[in-house]
Amino acid sequence: MLRVPVSGQRLDILEWLRDPAVHFPPQRYGDLVEDGVSPEALAAKLGVSRAVARTHLDLLTGVGLLRAKKIRRRTFYRRDEWRIAEVAHFFEKGW
Numbered sequence: 231m232l233r234v235p236v237s238g239q240r241l242d243i244l245e246w247l248r249d250p251a252v253h254f255p256p257q258r259y260g261d262l263v264e265d266g267v268s269p270e271a272l273a274a275k276l277g278v279s280r281a282v283a284r285t286h287l288d289l290l291t292g293v294g295l296l297r298a299k300k301i302r303r304r305t306f307y308r309r310d311e312w313r314i315a316e317v318a319h320f321f322e323k324g325w
Contacts, residue, residue: 239276240286244295246275247309260301266308 246253250262254271273283287307290296294313299306 239278240290242276243272243286243290244309244314246272247296247307250308257306259304260299260306263308265299265301266297266306268304268306272307 273280
């Protein structure tokens, strides 16, 4: 996880997903809080293509900071609060 460069956009994604109902409009499928946010909604908010948004989401999911959930043929993303707290704890301890 530490080998991945931190991006301002990725930090924005993590911040927005802390309270998705405030930052994103309601979705047709999936609850924003329970299921997560679609890549399309994140791409629109970031002002980037869906492929760029998916790259950020895949990276954050790969390091364990986000969880992906499939509903129908769509994937929704939400924060993994337990994992984020675990990572924050390691940084607080100074390794």
